[in-house]
Amino acid sequence: MSSVGAPTRAALFDIDGTLLHGHGSGRRAFLRALEEIHRRPIDDAGFSFAGRTDVEILKKVLAQNDLPDPTPEEILHFATLYCRHLEHELSLLDGPLLYPGAERLVAAVCARPDWAPGLLTGNLREGARRKLASTGLWERFTFGAFGDDHEDRNALVPIALRRAAQVYSTELLPGRAVVIGDTERDVACARAGGAKVIAVRNGWDDGVALRRAEPDAYFEDLTDTGALLAALESLTAD
């Protein structure tokens, strides 16, 4: 991550399903780490990882397998193994991870001095770094809030904005922040933090539930950079 500038607005990008498609790599790494720790098959059937924080997923999967909540030390141990498996899983993937338009949109936001480009993701920070480093995007973001900052995604907007304030030495108001995400949970976390939200379907299901969550703007994908920038601007206008 890099720094500097004097922005007045923050773009808070979700990662999975928004900027990139992991092709199941994160989920496979998650299960392999848990199976390595517990030395038994782990059942993760029956619920979606989408929009949840990694610690929330961890607790849910453990409970489903009649295993107790992890201690902070066990979470750290899990994170180490998970990141090792993730690195391996990412190395096996063919083809581009990024959704069409993702790189162009992030570059366009970064090119605007009044915008602070940040991350807001349920990924553990180290997992986020590995996923984005494999695409070349990690260095573009100057701050972020991650799954190891808080188990509850709805707590992440103020954490992200505190980080931005540290990086830029200026306060960024939640009403001048826009979450860009692909699930109803992204919409909910923006609302909880007083931020605006752009929802992007990116091919996930039919988009009905996402539209029903009433994001401030809805896009089928990230390909129309001009329209997305216009939405970012209008949502944060005075």
Ligand SMILES: [Mg+2]
């Ligand atoms: Mg997502």
